[in-house]
Amino acid sequence: MPSSNDWINNPLGVVEEMFVQSNSNPEWEAKVLEYFKGKLKEKQAYSWIPSLNDVPLHYLKPNSLVKFRCLVQDMFDPEFYMGVYETIDPSTKAKVLRFGKYKDVTELRCVPHLQVDLNSRNTVTAERQTFYCVPIPGETLWEAFLNHSHTYARSSQARVVPSTSYIPSRQKRSYEEDDEMDTQPQKQREPHTGGSPQLHANGDSKRQETEAPSGQTTSPSNASSPLDLNFPLPGERGPACLVKVYEDLDSFKLNDMLEVYGILSVNPLLSVLCEEKDPSASLLDPTESMETPEEQRAHDPPASLVPRLHMLHARPLQHNNPLLPSDRAEDQHAFVSSFMVEMASVRAEFLAYLTHILLGDGLAAEYLLLHLISSVYARRDVLPLGKFTLNLSGCPPNSSFTESLHQVIQELVPCTYRLSMTLHNMNSLRLVPRKDYVANRLVSGALQLARNTSLVLDETRLEQGQLDASGVQNITALGNLISWQKVDYDFNYHQMEFPCNINVFVTSEGRSLLPSDCQVPLQPQVTPPNLEEYLSTVHKAQLTSQINKFRVYLSVAQTLDYSISDEVTKAVEDDFVDMRKDDPQSVSAEDLHRMLVVARLLSLSLGQTSLSREGWMRAKHIDMLRRTRSQPQTTVNGNEP
Structure with a gap:
């Protein structure tokens, strides 16, 4: 020491x-x-x-x-x-060479009687x-x-x-x-x-x-x-x-x-x-x-x-999770390798925990887990790869459900922010940073966030009313963030794109007015009389060591590499062709892209760094369940089918 x-x-x-x-x-x-x-x-x-x-x-x-x-x-x-400068003591005429690096003020301030020899050849600017x-x-x-x-x-x-x-x-x-x-x-x-x-x-x-x-x-x-x-x-x-x-x-x-x-x-x-x-x-x-x-x-x-x-x-910093070693690369690699052995078991515990949090809805819990480990890993032209914005619809309006859900997310991820999308907030908050030319500085906005920040948009708070110009700009900024993972900073005379990597989670009563990569209607299996008390009880039932495992699990899953072999790629392509044979309109290229993202996240959630045939079939299955749930019900002779 x-x-x-x-x-x-x-x-x-x-x-x-x-x-x-x-x-x-x-x-x-x-x-x-x-x-x-x-x-x-x-x-x-x-x-x-x-x-x-x-x-x-x-x-x-x-x-x-x-x-x-x-x-x-x-x-x-x-x-x-002044990187290097020479001072003179007027009383003794002694000259001393000094450095100015790593300092805010020179010795002239600390020792007033000294003078700088401006004609010195040793001066370095x-x-x-x-x-x-x-x-x-x-x-x-x-x-x-x-x-x-x-x-x-x-x-x-x-x-x-x-x-x-x-x-x-x-x-x-x-x-x-x-x-x-x-x-x-x-x-x-x-x-x-x-x-x-x-x-x-x-x-x-x-x-x-x-x-x-x-x-x-x-x-x-x-x-x-x-x-x-x-x-x-x-x-x-x-x-x-x-x-x-x-x-x-x-x-x-x-x-x-x-x-x-x-x-x-x-x-x-x-x-x-x-x-x-x-x-x-x-x-x-x-x-x-x-x-x-x-x-x-x-x-x-x-x-x-x-x-x-x-x-x-x-x-x-690629992450700011203090439970992961960040001092040395070899320590990080050893830690991740040892933790991957228990990824599957931790996933099962975490999924059960999220299912209780989401009122017994196992499918919604599955998608929330995938959302929490998602991250932009590359960009192809303007398309950010790896993002997975989730819209959880069917949330109770005018309740504290989203607020309580965000409190749970706060206990799991290193950085998060909940934006209540009230009409007042949309019209008054500054979401996009702007350049202040008078003060010559960048005035920050709420979307100037660090990588892998979890942004929860509470759309259940949005009421009827008129969005002003600022409100329209804020909604547009949120849409661009979700679709392209970028924020257009306002430099008055022009806009400048800044890429970002922010996990956006939207809760809404119906389908969100914002775009999303995946919409999952919530289907509660339990209806607790006091929602806040129920969620608090579920959270308190988890041991601190268990919660810490969940925190490590989410960060490790985001750092894993991933690949798809040529053999599995060919199998996925053939499967896609077969799915479109009977009904070409049933599965689009956008659906295929979403299923591939889900398959990637499913693999990573299990600690698997490559896609298997079983992983692809699992992704197809849960996507089918989600789409079935999302389809509007029709009536037959006035009766529900």
Whole structure:
């Protein structure tokens, strides 16, 4: 375990030592990265580093190494900084070569009597980019709590002397109170559904201490407010962060999920809005003076509210399920291989659980299971392959059924959001991100979500009324998301397509007004007098270990590779021809595509990475049952058939 004054507690000291030893050799930067990447490869090194997601900012040591699990919400324009510069002490005329990398301010701010030798031949101007990063939208209570627990259980580095870079606006809790938080997962997260009752409804008071809530109004003045942390989902809380990126700028994209490892900067000089810019920086970048006040507020918020993180390493996240190993590729492969042995048995337990949740409807439970493991695995031209939007129709109108069902989904997946499709929400919510040219930033929307987020659209709440222009745009955006797995961001003068990978689940009374890949009418076999109590009882009957197995099962099934042999492909083609012989209108190419998707998901749900003849026949069978259920009943001589 690292000791004090090491690469975690004092990374700038490590960097400075390498810079001094380099004797102006430009290779020092590569050696710094190599050193820290080597340290992070050590066993359990990831768990030694405190997390900005889980530890209050005032408990983190300034200029220490921290990590941040986040979504890249916006990318600001590149900025220039002094990579290397030379200072002069006017009293002694002594010159010292210094580095500006991984810092927000130069020594000129810390040691006022120093001067920069602007004529020095050793001056190196460099470029970096700033990402505005937010916690992964829609993180569920159990996911946040498990990540939090892992950080506190493994790391002695997390609880350090409180930062003195600012004075919190509220009284800090004692460590004893934090210990109490560790044992109460229900207090770890603010509800994501904007007022919807949760299985655990208490907010995250740790995050409320130092962060302001995200504003979701659409007025430009509020969009540029320094208190608007620009979270995509209404009601979310957490630490937003400005991540300074120095290398591999082209390898990052908007909406990437990352775990960033970097040097934490909460310099108090950054906490004053509209403060005079660093004189050396203004000399290097004359455009600094051209920033509008709105742009300054968006790009230079107080460091006590939006800390800076100077990236040393970033780990792309294919998933954010803390129950799966994510440190090393070989660990992931070994874990998945061992779990695949019990995929079939876990599937049987999970299917039984979902059947109880869906009031005894085994067919609907089967399709819900397939939906939960679906994911876009490739794109062919504009067609996203692997998506499986499910429309569960026949849901009780004006009831809490969808709300209760979403609470169950919250206990199973790492990220989810329920959008109640009321007329007011459709006309007032901002679903599509838009560019604010005054503040020069991307204003987030509710559809700016991480990959594999479960989006539940509650259409049972839609009442009669008139959709305004915003409502029509929102409905169109949802339709494009479902059909093409893309969101068209609004850049005022044009739209820009951003591909996504979001699992959309629509609940409705009749057939949904939105498109879907599969519609399953719900046929309850039980009618409990108190639906909420019934679902709560079913959920509580599951052991925590069982629920954790379900959580692992869903994530593992999404990561498996899949293939179809030439022999099975030929058999499927022949079968399709035979099905169309008797009635060419009975089975279309669209039906074949849907059955192939179902067959793929059925195979993966059993831990099988290739399609078998039996798997294809099973897919045909359940599709036939679904279509039979979906067909409108006709009458014969006034009587039901």
